[in-house]
Amino acid sequence: MGPSDRGSLTASPPRARRPPVDQPAEALDRPASLAGLSEQQAQARLKTDGFNELPRQEHRTPLAIVGEVLREPMLALLLVGGGIYLLLGDVQEALILLAFACASIAITTVQETRTERVLDALRDLTSPRALVIRDGTRRRIPGREVVRGDLIVLGEGDRVPADAVLVQAQDLLADESLLTGEAVAVRKSVATTVPPTARPGGDDLPFVYSGALIVRGSGLAEVHATGAASEIGRIGQSLRMLDTEPPRLRAQMARLTRLCAIGGSAVSALALILYGTLRGGWLDAVLAAITIGMSMLPEEFPVVLTVFMAMGAWRISRARVLTRRAASIETLGSATVLCTDKTGTLTENRMSIVELRPADNATIAPPTPLTALTPQAQALALHGLLASAPQPFDPMETAFHAFARTALPDTQLPSRAGWTLARTYGLRPDLLAVTQAWRPDAAKPACIIAAKGAPEAIAALCHLDDTRRTAIRQALDAMAAQGLRVLGIAKGAYEGEDFPETPHGFTLTFLGLVGIADPLRPSVPAAVRDCRTAGIRIMMITGDYPETARAIARAAGIDAGATVLTGDAIATLSQPDLQQRARTATVCARIMPEQKLRIVQALKADDAIVAMTGDGVNDAPSLKAAHIGIAMGGRGTDVAREAAAIVLLDDDFGSIVTAIRLGRRIYDNLRKAMGFIFAVHVPIAGLALLPLVLGDPIIFAPIHIAFLEMVIDPVCTLAFEAETEEDDIMRRPPRPPSEPLFSPPLIVWSLLQGLLVFILVGGIFMFATLRAMPADELRALTFVSLVLSIVSLILVNRSFSTSLVTAIRRPNATLVWILAMVVAVLAASVLAPPIRGLFRFGPLHWHDLALILAVAATVLIVLETAKIFWRDRLRF
Incomplete structure (x- = not known):
């Protein structure tokens, strides 16, 4: 059955009024044998099978979140480092380090606690109610107390509480999109024999499934599976067998920190040996080695990672994107494939009328100004409304109501004109159409007849000849090629009470065809363009039909030129063959939940970094298996949100692009901070060892190290984190998955920066030593030159892709405040005698200051020039 008639029977009778709770079942005109379970039987089965609910992840309390944060190895290194400084007597450095650790813990805890609270608000804390028949009496009970064998009463607007088989049904339609991903409701019918079990999504099946929504009709069903044994429960159980993708960046950072710690220890050991050997004072040598070790301890790396991840989660939350696991931010910038569901993700998950084809075959694409609608188009709008339920639950009937309110004057709306519904003819297997008779005046027998349904059924009711049927079929094919759901509309009149x-007893006139679709979200085409420009391949995975999927992909701008990969084809492919097909596939249609998981696994096996969006229960396994699982917060289910790493609060596909953009920005700024940290420690290590080799006074005392940390720590954490994004951030391909954070090109660039500063500042130190400059003046000259050269390094590293002039124009209030404080403290240490004595500095003369400024300017000019010529080679 194609999109032309799939789900096309959408009209429904007026909702039946239900007897009050505890009214005997016989009052429903059902056989007396349908008395349901006894209360004793129900309680016994409840003890045996357990409650009708899915296993849920335990709620993460703030204390539990703090415990998880403290178990992070990077944060543990921070705390251990702070303890070591405290034992060494450097209270100031210890407090600074511990303050950063505590701030990181607080930021992460507050952010993740807020995420849990929002998820709790999204989650329905009360179990949905169910109407069951027990001991022959209707009773409203919590859905979690439904058991196998219960008879459940279903009506329009009810959520099915458990998997069940229908024993009675009247014009029953169910929305099973939570399980299938397909927005169109499916018809249900009663089985004449005991049927085999079937998967959700098919028409005329006798099964209803837990979580489905009844959008039309009524029925009675016997429960055969609850809780984890239900279709929705089996999907939840499969999540337990999947492991969350481990974060790669933390492993890289731990390895880098170990290497730097080894390097710092080696420098300290070398300082100890040189000092003790060349100067003979081994106690002083130990103190000097400890001081140098303090300057080389790589505590900035874990600080930067922890703060960047916590602040990144906060920044992304401002875009209405919740980060359930902060480590997922690191992966956003490297996503190469974005697997997206169609219904509710690319589309609005609401049906709307997008095309009218009156009987004269003129095509009209709403929305059209009211004055421009032809009388034929208005007749289609009116009679489509008249053939729909007065209070619709079905999304397509809701579309007819919404369109009629826009296209027709209020005086023509039955609800405003006081019309009454006199008779409804529901759909039957042999006539897939709904016909309704409306009486405009209760005192007169004249009725307006409206029919709506499958085009071939409407053609039969209108007794059209072969020529007209052929024309309708051609129009139908053209509309179906666009992925539209197509309904035929007819009108008539009837006089009399009987x-x-x-419906064949009416004389009906064919009015035309109506095309209905689930429209794209307005932000989707632009978001898809951004993804394609950024080198991210979009793959749409949907349970819908290929024609509909191809049409949506075409409208969204997704490359649908390749052959659509269907679920039936995937079922016949081995995993290596699927891996080969998945490399080029852009549209996957009629996909079952386990096939979504296979697709994600095939992409991962091909070294792709996979982001997966979804909102239904059927999406949960693939959300958890993907590198980045992105769930919809508004329409998404609890299972999907708990399986995902990221939750979109506004369900807007465009927010995914915003999150990817922020992820790339965070990763870029992280690399800038790492490069700066590595570069700045080269001259510090060199200047710590140079006086020992030359036999000159040591430059660095603990207060100098503390001052340097006051510059380095806030800059590499707060200032670089606040840097705005690069201009080409969404015009470059994703970084290779195997590329380390601290890549060889970045190491080369950092070494070049550090060596340049060491050569220039070390040259000043040696020149001043040859000129026999006093030790305190020598220390002041060298240290101030180093600090201002570090400021030059900060400015150079603000951007990899733009010039210094462009970078300076970018706002960064945090950096301005930090540099202002650095300059103020540095000026006080040189000009104010008490502070100058604390730093053991001598006075500096104007020519000394000119030399210092010349060194800082040289660092800036040389590195900016090198960045221009070597940017492509170093892959910045």
Whole structure:
């Protein structure tokens, strides 16, 4: 059955009024044998099978979140480092380090606690109610108390509480999109024999499934599976067998920190040996080695990672994107494939009328100004409304109501004109159409007849000849090629009180065809363009039909030129063959939940970094298996949100691009901070060892190290984190998955920066030593030159892709405040005698200051020039 008639039977009778709770089942005109379970039987089965609910992840309390944060190895290194400084007596450095650790813990805890609270608000804390028959009496009970064998009463607007088989049904339609991903409701019918079990999504099946929504009709069903044994429960159980993708960046950072710690220890050991050997004072040598070790301890690396991840989660939350696991931010910038569901993700998950084809075959694409609608188009709008339920639950009937309110004057709306519904003819297997008779005046027998349904059924009711049927079929094919759901509309009139037994007794006139679709979200085409420009391949994975999927992909701008990969084809492919097909596939249609998981696994096996969006229960396994699982917060289910790493609060596909953009920005700024940290420690290590080799006074005392840390720590954490994004951030391909954070090109660039500063500042130190400059003046000259050269390094590293002039124009209030404080403290240490004595500095003369400024300017000019010529080679 194609999109032309799939789900096309959408009209429904007026909702039946239900008897009050505890009214005997016989009052429902059902057989007396349908008395349901006894209360004793229900309680016994409840003890045996357990409650009708899915296993849920335990709620993460703030204390539990703090415990998880403290178990992070990077944060543990921070705390251990602070303890070591405290034992060494450097209280100031210890407090600074511990303050950063505590701030990181607080930021992460507050952010993740807020995420849990929002998820709790999204989650329905009360179990949905269920109407069951027990001991022959209707009772409303919590859904979690439904058991196998219960008879459940279903009506429009009810959520099915458990998997069940229908024993009675009247014009029943169910929305099973949570399980299938397909927005269109499916017809249900009663089985004449005991049927085999079937998967959700098919028409005329006798099964209803837990989580489905009844959008039309009524029925009675016997429960055969609850909780984890239900279709929705089996999907939840499969999540337990999947491991969350481990974060790669933390492993890289731990390895880098170990290497730097080894390097710092080697420098300290070398300082100890040189000092003790060349100067003979081994106690002083130990103190000097400890001081140098303090300057080389790589505590900035874990500080930067922890703060960047916590602040990144906060920044992304401002874009209405919740980060359930902060480590997922690191992966956003490297996503190469974005697997997206169609219904509710690319589309608005609401049906709307997008095309009208009146009987004269003129095509009209709403929305059209009211004055421009032809009388034929208005007749289609009116009679489509008249053939729909007065209070619709079905999304397509809701679309007819919404369109009629826009296209018709209020005086023509039945609800405003006081019309009454006199008779409804529901759909039957042999007539896939709904016909309704409306009486404009209760005192007169004249009725307006409206019919809506499958085009071939409407053609039969209108007794059209072969020529007209052929024309309708051609129009139908053209509309179906666009992925539209197509309904035929007819009108008629009837006089009298006695209505015919079937709609064939009316004389009906064919009015035309109506095309209905689930429209794209307005932000989707632009978001898809951004993803394609950024080198991210979009793959749409949907349970819908290929024609509909191809049409949506075309409208969204997704490359649909390749052959659509269907679920039936995937079922016949081995995993290596699927891996080969998945490399080029852009549209996957009629996909079952386990096939979504296979697709994600095939992409991962091909070294792709996979982001997966979804909102239904059927998406949960693939959300958890993907590198980045992105769930919809508004329409998403609890299972999907708990399986995902990221939750979109506004369900907007465009927010995914915002999150990817922020992820790339965070990763870029992280690399800038790492490069700066590595570069700045080269001259510090060199200047710590140079006086020992030359036999000159040591430059660095603990207060100098503390001052340097006051510059380095806030800059590499707060200032670089606040840097705005690069201009080409969404015009470059994703970084290779195997590329380390601290890549060889970045190491080369950092070494070049550090060596340049060491050569220039070390040259000043040696020149001043040869000129026999006093030790305190020598220390002041060298240290101030180093600090201002570090400021030059900060400015150079603000951007990899733009010039210094462009970078300076970018706002960064945090950096301005930090540099202002650095300059103020540095000026006080040189000009104010008490502070100058604390730093053991001598006075500096104007020519000394000129030399210092010349060194800082040289660092800036040389590195900016090198960045221009070597940017492509170093892959910045």
